[in-house]
Amino acid sequence: MVHLSDSKFALAIIVPIMVLELALTAYPILYSLYTSFTNMNIMTFSSGGTFIGLANYVEAMNDPLVIEAIGVSLLFTALVLSMSIPMAIGLGLLLNEDFPGRVIVRCIVLLPWFVSEFISGVTWRILTHEAYGTFNGILYSLRIIGQYQAWVKPDTALFMLSIAYVWHYAPFGAFFVLAALGSINPESYQAAKIDGAGAFRRFRSITLPHIRYSLIIVLILTTMYALTSFDIIYAMTEGGPGTLTQTLTWLLYREHFANKQYGYAAAVSFVLMILVIVIASVYFIILRRRRK
Amino acid sequence: MARIVLENIVKKYGKVLAVNNVSLTVPDKEFIVLLGPSGCGKTTILKTIAGLERPDSGNIYIGDEIVNEKPPEKRDVAMVFQSYALYPYMSGFDNIAFPLRVRKMPKPEIQQTVRMVAEKLGITSLLDRKPYQMSGGEMQRVAVARAMVRKPRVFLLDEPLSNLDAKLRLSARTELKKLHEELGTTFVYVTHDQVEALVLADKVALMNNGEIQQFDTPENLYDRPTSTFVAAFVGSPSTNLLQCSLRDKDGSAFLEGEGFELAISPGLRQKIGSSTSRRELILGIRPENFHLSRERPEACSIEAEVYLVESVGSEVIVDLRVAHEILKAKLPSRFKASEGEKLWISFNEDDMHIFDREREKRLF
Amino acid sequence: MNRRTVVLAVAVVLTVVWSIFPIYWMLNISLMNEPDVLNRPPNWVPNPLTFNHYTSIIGWTKELSRIVSGQEQSIRRGIVNSFIVGTSSSLIAMALATLGAYAFARFQFRFKGGYFFMLLLSRMLPPVSIIVPYYLIFSRSHLVGTHVGLIITYVAALIPINIWLLLGIFSSLPIEVESSARVDGCGRLKTYSSVVLRMASAAIISMGLLAFGTIWNDFTYAQLIAAGSPAQTLQSSISGLFAHYVVFSLTGAAVTIGMVPSIILIIIFGRRITQLRGLGSMTLREAA
Numbered sequence: 052m053v054h055l056s057d058s059k060f061a062l063a064i065i066v067p068i069m070v071l072e073l074a075l076t077a078y079p080i081l082y083s084l085y086t087s088f089t090n091m092n093i094m095t096f097s098s099g100g101t102f103i104g105l106a107n108y109v110e111a112m113n114d115p116l117v118i119e120a121i122g123v124s125l126l127f128t129a130l131v132l133s134m135s136i137p138m139a140i141g142l143g144l145l146l147n148e149d150f151p152g153r154v155i156v157r158c159i160v161l162l163p164w165f166v167s168e169f170i171s172g173v174t175w176r177i178l179t180h181e182a183y184g185t186f187n188g189i190l191y192s193l194r195i196i197g198q199y200q201a202w203v204k205p206d207t208a209l210f211m212l213s214i215a216y217v218w219h220y221a222p223f224g225a226f227f228v229l230a231a232l233g234s235i236n237p238e239s240y241q242a243a244k245i246d247g248a249g250a251f252r253r254f255r256s257i258t259l260p261h262i263r264y265s266l267i268i269v270l271i272l273t274t275m276y277a278l279t280s281f282d283i284i285y286a287m288t289e290g291g292p293g294t295l296t297q298t299l300t301w302l303l304y305r306e307h308f309a310n311k312q313y314g315y316a317a318a319v320s321f322v323l324m325i326l327v328i329v330i331a332s333v334y335f336i337i338l339r340r341r342r343k
Numbered sequence: 344m345a346r347i348v349l350e351n352i353v354k355k356y357g358k359v360l361a362v363n364n365v366s367l368t369v370p371d372k373e374f375i376v377l378l379g380p381s382g383c384g385k386t387t388i389l390k391t392i393a394g395l396e397r398p399d400s401g402n403i404y405i406g407d408e409i410v411n412e413k414p415p416e417k418r419d420v421a422m423v424f425q426s427y428a429l430y431p432y433m434s435g436f437d438n439i440a441f442p443l444r445v446r447k448m449p450k451p452e453i454q455q456t457v458r459m460v461a462e463k464l465g466i467t468s469l470l471d472r473k474p475y476q477m478s479g480g481e482m483q484r485v486a487v488a489r490a491m492v493r494k495p496r497v498f499l500l501d502e503p504l505s506n507l508d509a510k511l512r513l514s515a516r517t518e519l520k521k522l523h524e525e526l527g528t529t530f531v532y533v534t535h536d537q538v539e540a541l542v543l544a545d546k547v548a549l550m551n552n553g554e555i556q557q558f559d560t561p562e563n564l565y566d567r568p569t570s571t572f573v574a575a576f577v578g579s580p581s582t583n584l585l586q587c588s589l590r591d592k593d594g595s596a597f598l599e600g601e602g603f604e605l606a607i608s609p610g611l612r613q614k615i616g617s618s619t620s621r622r623e624l625i626l627g628i629r630p631e632n633f634h635l636s637r638e639r640p641e642a643c644s645i646e647a648e649v650y651l652v653e654s655v656g657s658e659v660i661v662d663l664r665v666a667h668e669i670l671k672a673k674l675p676s677r678f679k680a681s682e683g684e685k686l687w688i689s690f691n692e693d694d695m696h697i698f699d700r701e702r703e704k705r706l707f
Numbered sequence: 708m709n710r711r712t713v714v715l716a717v718a719v720v721l722t723v724v725w726s727i728f729p730i731y732w733m734l735n736i737s738l739m740n741e742p743d744v745l746n747r748p749p750n751w752v753p754n755p756l757t758f759n760h761y762t763s764i765i766g767w768t769k770e771l772s773r774i775v776s777g778q779e780q781s782i783r784r785g786i787v788n789s790f791i792v793g794t795s796s797s798l799i800a801m802a803l804a805t806l807g808a809y810a811f812a813r814f815q816f817r818f819k820g821g822y823f824f825m826l827l828l829s830r831m832l833p834p835v836s837i838i839v840p841y842y843l844i845f846s847r848s849h850l851v852g853t854h855v856g857l858i859i860t861y862v863a864a865l866i867p868i869n870i871w872l873l874l875g876i877f878s879s880l881p882i883e884v885e886s887s888a889r890v891d892g893c894g895r896l897k898t899y900s901s902v903v904l905r906m907a908s909a910a911i912i913s914m915g916l917l918a919f920g921t922i923w924n925d926f927t928y929a930q931l932i933a934a935g936s937p938a939q940t941l942q943s944s945i946s947g948l949f950a951h952y953v954v955f956s957l958t959g960a961a962v963t964i965g966m967v968p969s970i971i972l973i974i975i976f977g978r979r980i981t982q983l984r985g986l987g988s989m990t991l992r993e994a995a
Contacts, residue, residue, distance in 0.1 A: 054414060057397075060895055061814035065822055068807045068866065075863035076829035079840035086840065096846070145718050156719060158977035159726050165969035166730070167924030169942050170962055174729045177736075177955060185732055188749040218729065226980075279833035282926040285946060300835045307839050308931070320836040327833065395886050415889040422890045428883035432905055445892035489891070499890075 087318040093311035100314055107318035116294065116302060117319065121326065123209065124298040128277040130213035131220070132270070138221040139269055143228030143262070157229075164222040172286025175215035208288055208295050216283050220276070224269040231265035232258070271334055278327050299323050345406050345496035345529045346371045347392060352401035354387050361387045362398070363553035374523050374530040378540040379550035380576075385533045388550075389499050392531060394418050406496060416445075418497075421490035425502040427482040429474040429489075435461075436470040439488045446493065460488045480511045487519075491526070498523075500532045504539065516542060537577050541565065549573055567696075571703040574627045574696055580660060580671045582627045586700060589615060589622040598626055602666025603645040611692050618706040619699055627696035633672035634689045635661070635680070644689040649680050663688065730966065737761070737959035744955045760960035778948055782961045784937070785944030789923050792854055792940060796861035797918035804866050805911060808873035809899050813885070830867045834927045842931060852936025860932060861922050869914055876910050877903065913976070920972045923965075941965050 055063065087107055091100030111117045146157050163171060178185045235257065243253045281300045284290060290297040290305065297305075303323060307316035347369035354362040362384045369375045377385035390396040391403060394415035403410050410418055421442075429438050436457055443453045461467045466484045474482055483503060490498060503519075504512045520543055523530050534540055540547050541561040548558045549572075557569045568574035574582040587600035589612075596612035598605040605626075615624075634640075647663035647670065654660075654676060661672045661680055665688075672688070680686065697706045736744045737760055738753040764782050810816075811823060841860065842851065850856030880903065888898040904911065929940040934947070945965060948958050 054412070057814050057895075058816035061810040061816045064806050064810040065816070068803055068870075069822055069825065071803075072826060072829050072863060072866060075859065076832070076837070079837055079844060080832070082844060083836070083840035086843065096843075142722065145715075145722060148715060150715060150719065154978060156723060158973050159723055161973060161977065161980070162730060162970070163726055165920070165924075165973050166966050167926060167942060167969070169926035170924075170945070170965050171729075173945055173949075173958070173962055174733055176949075177958065178729060178732060180955075185749060188746075218725075222726075275833075279835055281835050285926065285930070300833075303835060303839070304931075307842065313839075313843060316839055320839050323833070324836055390886075393886075393890055395889065414894065415886075416892045416894055418890075420890060422887065424883045424887060426881065426883050428881065428887040430884060430887075430902065430905075441888075442891040445897070489887075 083317045083320060086314055087321055089314045091314040091317075093313070096313065103314070107315050108322070110315065111318050111322055116297075117299070117322070119294060120297050120299040120302040121322075123294075123296065124278055124300070124326070127209055127213055127216075127280075127296075127298055128274055130210060131216055131277040132273060134213065134217045135221045135224055135273055136266070136270065138217065139224030139228050140262070140266070142221060142225035143232055144258075146225065146229050147232040160225065161222050163219050166219070168216075168219050168280070168282040169286045171219035172215055172283040175211070175218065176287045179211055205292050205295055208292055212283060212287055212296050215287055216277065216280065219283070220273065224273060227265040227269050228262050231262040235261045267338065271331065274330060274334070275327060278330065279323070299326065346404075347497060347529060347531065348402075348404040348407075349388070349391070350402040350404075352388065352391060352398045352403070354384075354391065354396060354398050360553055362391070365401075365550075365553070365555055367548055367555060367558065369529060369531060371529055372527050373545040374520075374532065374543060376540040376544035376547045377531065377533045377550060378535070378537060378547050378576075379556075380535060383550040384553040385548075385550050386501055389422075389501055389531060389533050392497070393420055393422050393499055419495050420497040420499055421493065421495035422499040423483075423486045423490050423501065423503045425505055427474075427479075427486040427503075427506075429482055429485055431474050433473070434470065435466065435472050435474075435477070435485050438474070438485055439470075439492050442489065442493045456492055457488075460492050464488050464491075479506050479508075480515065483507065483515065487522070491522075494528075496528065498526075498528050498530045500530065502534050503532075504534070505536075519543065538579065541577070549576060551576075567705070568627070569705045571625055571627065571698050574698070578629055578631075580630050580673065582629050582696070583670045584698075585626045585628075585665075585668065585670075587624055587626050589624060598624070600626070600666075601668065605645060606643040608692060611695075614707050615697060621699060621701070623700040624706075625698040625700050625703065627698060628670075628690050628694060630660070630671045630673035632690050632694035633670075633674070635663075635672060635674065635678070635686045636689070637684075637686060639687050640689050644687045647686055647688050649682050649684045649686060651682065652680055733959045733962045733966070735959070736956050737963045739956050741954055741956045744959075760957050761964075764957075764960060764964070778954065778957060781939075781944045781947055782941070782957075782964075785939055785941035785961075786964060788854070788933075788938050789929075789940040789942070792857045792861065792929075792938075793919045793922045795854075796858045796865065796922050797915050799858065800862045800865040800869060800918055801911060801915045803862070804869035805873055805904065805907075806899070807866065808870045808877055809903060811870065811874050812877035813882070826867045826870060830864065838927060838931045841928075845932060850932075852933050852938055854938045856932050857929065857938060857940070860928050861925070864928075865918050865921070869918065872914060873907070873911070876907050880906050916972060916975065920968050923968045 086100070088102055088104055089100035090103050090106070095101075142160060146153070146160065150156075166174075180187075239257050240253055243257060248256065279300055280298070281304065284296060284298060284301050285304075288296040290301040299319070300323065303316055303319045306312050306319055310316075347367075349365060349367040352362050352365045353360075361382075365384070365388060367388075377388055379385050387396060391398050392405070394410070394413060394417075397411075405418060405420070430441065433441070439457045439460060440453050443456060448456075457470070458467070461470055464484050464487060466481065466488060469477060469481055469485055472481075474485075477485065483506075486503070500519075504515055507515055516539060519532075523543075532540075532543060541564070544561055546558060546560055547564055549556045549564060551572055557564060557573045559567075559569075564573060564577050568577060568582070571584055575584060585600050585603075587598040587603075587605070590597045590599045590604075591612075596607050596609070598607055639646075645665055647665045649661060650664045650669055651662040652659060653662075657676055659674050659676050659678050661674060661678070663670045663672060663686065670688070698704060699706060735751070735753060736749075738756050738758065739750065740755070740757055740759070743750055743753070763779050764786075766779075766783060811819065845851045845856050850859070884906070885898050885902060888902045889895075893901060923940075924942070925940075926942040926946075930943045930946060933939045934943040939947075941961070942965065945958070945961050948954070948961060
């Protein structure tokens with residue numbers, strides 16, 4: 052066998068891997084971009100559709116469903132953030148305390164995160180089922196409610212969805228916070244106590260600065276994930292009732308797989324990506340300012 | 344035949360020139376030491392011989408065969424690393440057997456060879472142990488056994504004694520020397536410890552800044568250092584180096600420096616004169632060549648004040664102040680002196696090493 | 708027994724209940740007969756206890772009823788497919804990732820930094836956006852609804868992050884042991900396979916297990932590439948259970964089985980992860 056030089060040997064390994072990766076990421080994205088400029092749908096699939104420039108994007112921006120979906124995505128994200136961030140902090144603080152069985156409790160807290168997002172959704176769907184759901188059953192048997200209710204009503208659908216999502220998601224943030232808390236020297240608290248600082252003051256002056264960086268990461272990641280979440284919607288509400296929980300990702304799914312409007316769906320997928328990038332940029336700008 | 348020849352080896356790491364045009368011939372069966380401070384390029388040279396590094400330019404011959412393109416596994420060299428680099432998940436036996444297994448030696452033969460080598464090095468008890476169950480000295484022996492087991496034509500050793508404690512280091516050093524005598528293989532050994540080098544080597548290549556300063560027998564390195572670097576590096580405490588100028592006054596010659604004026608013989612004056620026309624020089628004297636007396640001797644001498652006296656058991660190191668310089672003298676322990684005392688230093692002209700101040704090279 | 712302890716204890720109990728209750732409930736109903744599930748109010752503990760749903764999924768006992776048998780079959784198929792796809796993908800992905808990481812860790816070559824950057828960048832996109840073109844491309848290549856299509860997808864998704872993690876691990880291995888192996892007579896590949904892989908074996912196995920868990924838990928790719936086909940995974944099968952007539956107890960059984968790998972992974976890795984750095988398992992979203 053010919054003896055390859057070290058760099059050729061390495062390239063012989065890396066290049067095929069790169070080709071595989073690019074074929075499955077760069078190529079699809081570019082293909083999607085191209086598709087978004089065509090009117091491809093199920094009927095014109097084999098021929099590839101005709102080029103129509105930015106028409107899909109224009110239509111998307113004028114489509115009330117798209118606008119609504121963006122709103123739903125943002126609202127969902129806001130709900131998720133408003134619950135998961137405090138939970139992450141709370142869980143982190145709790146798990147940082149020293150108590151017997153701490154390791155087991157930490158493992159238990161991690162469980163919702165290890166279980167798949169989809170299964171989390173299915174579980175909560177069953178729990179909140181109007182006819183046979185568990186919550187109904189428990190509250191009924193405790194005589195808190197007179198009869199079985201629908202939990203996933205139009206008013207509350209998005210909210211319930213976000214609760215299920217937070218159930219799955221909060222441990223992730225909690226462990227980031229927990230890791231940061233681990234770096235705090237307990238003597239700082241003791242010194243502060245001696246100086247007369249109360250619990251809230253101690254939290255604000257010692258705890259918060261230390262976990263600030265972790266919280267920022269959790270904030271950004273949670274936003275990204277919530278904006279692009281899909282599994283949970285499929286599992287719990289499938290976009291309903293009506294379009295009340297139809298986030299942009301769900302709309303995208305429907306356009307592509309139900310309506311089979313491939314060109315339009317591709318355009319919507321890029322609208323989604325732009326939305327995510329915009330929000331990420333907003334974060335970074337705000338963070339830049341705060342640092343000054 | 345395992346003579347090693349390096350021709351014009353150059354090796355750069357990014358912007359750093361680690362080896363600067365080094366040429367070296369290691370005769371077959373000899374024990375050569377690459378000596379020098381950290382970063383001088385000695386380990387790089389060793390790795391180049393092993394094939395673990397490729398030089399940017401230059402040629403390497405092992406046994407008169409050019410091996411530039413040969414990967415390490417084909418060069419038939421063995422190497423002992425500073426960290427011993429034993430395979431952590433294998434027993435002592437498997438570690439030593441590994442090179443033989445790679446060469447597909449039949450099992451019974453492997454058993455026999457490994458046990459034989461283990462016995463010779465006294466490590467039979469280690470064959471069943473894993474590296475984390477061994478001490479530093481034990482790991483080192485297993486590493487040596489692993490290198491020995493396939494009877495290579497060249498042995499490369501990268502500071503194998505550095506991680507041992509002082510006492511163990513001495514006994515291991517002796518064992519290595521004996522090993523070389525027994526095996527008769529070419530040894531190339533890297534170290535920064537000059538005592539080790541002088542004791543073990545047939546010849547030493549003293550390196551600095553990627554270049555070989557002097558390649559010579561230990562005796563010559565000691566008696567005839569070719570540069571101030573060599574003079575300062577070899578010997579402990581270091582050679583005293585004094586800046587001085589050659590002066591001719593009233594028919595006599597002097598070496599004049601800060602705080603002293605040393606008369607020199609016409610013979611010495613002539614030798615200097617025929618070597619160089621320059622007058623700015625450096626005078627080197629080893630601490631062990633100092634003669635100290637309380638009265639001014641007739642021979643050429645320097646006046647000094649005792650700064651510090653350190654007893655090292657069998658010897659005494661006396662720090663002497665001459666103007667702004669501190670010189671070190673090494674004397675037998677019976678010598679007594681007290682701080683602040685005025686003494687006179689003298690030495691034989693034969694013990695004087697004279698260097699050109701600008702090029703720092705030996706004159707003759 | 709001061710106030711602080713009481714508050715702490717209550718908080719811990721609430722947290723545990725919050726985290727475990729949904730999971731416990733799924734297990735609970737899976738062990739009941741369907742009529743008992745539909746009880747108002749429902750039973751806290753199965754009474755009588757029955758393993759029927761599990762055995763019928765496996766195929767041990769006769770299926771519950773003709774109406775439901777299709778569901779059981781689809782769950783069974785889903786489990787098998789998830790296994791097939793999960794193990795193949797993690798094996799292939801780990802094999803490629805370890806080799807690739809070794810190349811990055813120990814060799815120099817042109818555009819090395821560029822390749823690495825591209826590798827990481829390629830996986831920063833939301834799966835939903837990628838799935839759109841994937842479906843079209845796979846349709847053309849007849850990969851929709853096949854094991855191969857899923858495997859390719861997962862392998863491509865897992866390689867970058869695994870290379871990244873393995874790069875860190877390989878770089879921290881003592882290079883002198885590898886140099887020793889070279890001098891002892893091993894070529895580069897043999898050094899890699901005999902020495903490096905052995906030294907990092909614990910980490911590699913852990914990562915392989917986590918990769919399996921990640922694939923098992925994936926829904927987006929699985930559903931959109933293979934739903935309704937013979938190759939559909941368990942997660943897709945579960946979503947299919949809601950299509951017509953929902954049998955809660957059976958669904959609970961399917962969900963519980965779907966949770967098993969996650970639970971096993973927590974048992975294996977829980978201690979290590981909760982020591983501190985809680986990375987948790989990766990969903991394909993982080994990998995993708």
